[in-house]
Amino acid sequence: MPSSTPDGGPEENPAASAHTDKTTRSSWIRLVTVLIGLTAVVGGMLLAFALPSIHGGPHEMKLGLAGPQPAVDAVAGNLAPDEWTVVRFETPEALAAGIQKREATGGLAFTAEAVDVYTAAAAGAPGAAAVTALGTVVAQQQQLPVRTHDVVPFPADDPRGAGLTAAALPMVFGGLVPAIALTQLFPGRNRLLLRVVGVVAFAVIAGAALTAILQFGTGSLAGNYWLTAEGLALGMAALALTVLGLEAVLGPIGIGVGAVLMMFIGNPLSALGTGSNWLPDGWSTFGQLLPPGATGSLLRANAFFGGIGSGYPSMVLACWVVFGLVLAGIAALREPDPAPVVDDPE
The missing domain is CATH 3.40.50 (Rossmann fold)
Structure with a gap:
């Protein structure tokens, strides 16, 4: 029979009260930690987008x-x-x-x-x-x-190069969105190959479509269409395979890592609208080593300079493709999680 207080109410359990207080303190600590972390992320995003513009200018x-x-x-x-x-x-x-x-x-x-x-x-x-x-x-x-x-102007239909600059976000989204969508639609390690094939096929199709829009729709690109489309497809494949591989190895946190790396760091440092020499040396070098920057440089080289200068960004993107495939291979070779044991009723 439960004990009661002199006034007839139930007696408070000291152990339960202490456990509740501990749980409440833990929740508050977790909340404060999350708020500090989110603030740091937002501040980092501001710095990543603002500092390159503030310190932009000729650099070597x-x-x-x-x-x-x-x-x-x-x-x-x-x-x-x-x-x-x-x-x-x-x-x-x-x-x-x-x-x-x-x-x-x-x-x-x-x-x-x-x-x-x-x-x-x-x-x-x-x-x-x-x-x-x-x-x-x-x-x-x-x-x-x-x-x-x-000597090398933008096309007459887009003399300020607005279309080229506007292509930055669609390129990044073209890598993130298919990796996230296919992960949700085809989850599980046994469907990893299906996801890899899916993002590569999407990169080829989307690369051709975006190039057609920019070259024939808005008149923002010049040069050989197929060469430009091939480079854009390589860039989107590098983005998507990297995010897909990170997710396969790290789980949902891998998508977050990929999104921060590609969108919040790689995108502002891509220098797609300015050219890499407009950023300070360290940022320029780092930006060109990430898929958004390498894709932008490859797009510029193929669309306006007949492929001159395309070797380095192509090599960078190929390395990211291999990196993503290696991560996917590591995830595929892992031992499957043991199935839960269900006791047979006698």
């Missing part, structure tokens, strides 16, 4: 110079070495050809009549604007007019 950007030796030496001597890397050309024609071959991002050619500014807007509009501003200052100092030449 290759500047071609052509013309009389004294004029070239005078300009080269006044450039900040951490902002510009000088590449010398014999003639203005050689300078223009060098920009098309990505030997320089832009350049200046000096003649007795004018200062000719050569840019490649498709390599990054901010970089082209910085070269133009530099040429304008030099021309004012020499009291000469400025003549501008956009």
Whole structure:
């Protein structure tokens, strides 16, 4: 019979009360920890998106110079070495050809009549604007007019390259969404191969579709359609397979790790709208080692420069594809979880 207090009410159990207090304290500690963690994540997201823009500017950007030796030496001597890397050309024609071959991002050619500014807007509009501003200052100092030449422009239908910049998020989502969706639709280790085949097939189809939209729909891309579509498919496959592999090894937390890595770090450091030389060296290097940055560089190289400069980002993306497949292979080779034992009733 339960004990009671003098007033007739049930007597409080000290052990149960202590257990309740302990559980309540644990819940509050967990809540505070989650709130601090979420705040750190939001703050990190702000830094990841804001700092590259705040500190954006020329960083070891290759500047071609052509013309009389004294004029070239005078300009080269006044450039900040951490902002510009000088590449010398014999003639203005050689300078223009060098920009098309990505030997320089832009350049200046000096003649007795004018200062000719050569840019490649498709390599990054901010970089082209910085070269133009530099040429304008030099021309004012020499009291000469400025003549501008956009050697590799964006297509006439999208002269500011808005479509290329807007492609960043669809590329990242194109890697995250299929990996998450197929994991939910086809769960389990025995369906891992099905998920891998699914994300690769999606990457091929989506790469072709997005390239068609950007090239034929909005007129934002130029160049060989199939080459560009192949590069975009490789990038989306690298994203999706990495997230899929992380989920297969780590479980649901793997999707979170992949999302943070690709969207909240890789996307702002991809430099798709500016070109990698517009970011500080450390961020630029790290960003180009992640799938969003490598995909953006490969897309730019294939769509505007005939594949020149596509080797490094292709190698980076291939490594991420292999990494994702290795993770999936590790998960597939794990021993299956033992089935629960059910006692037969006698």
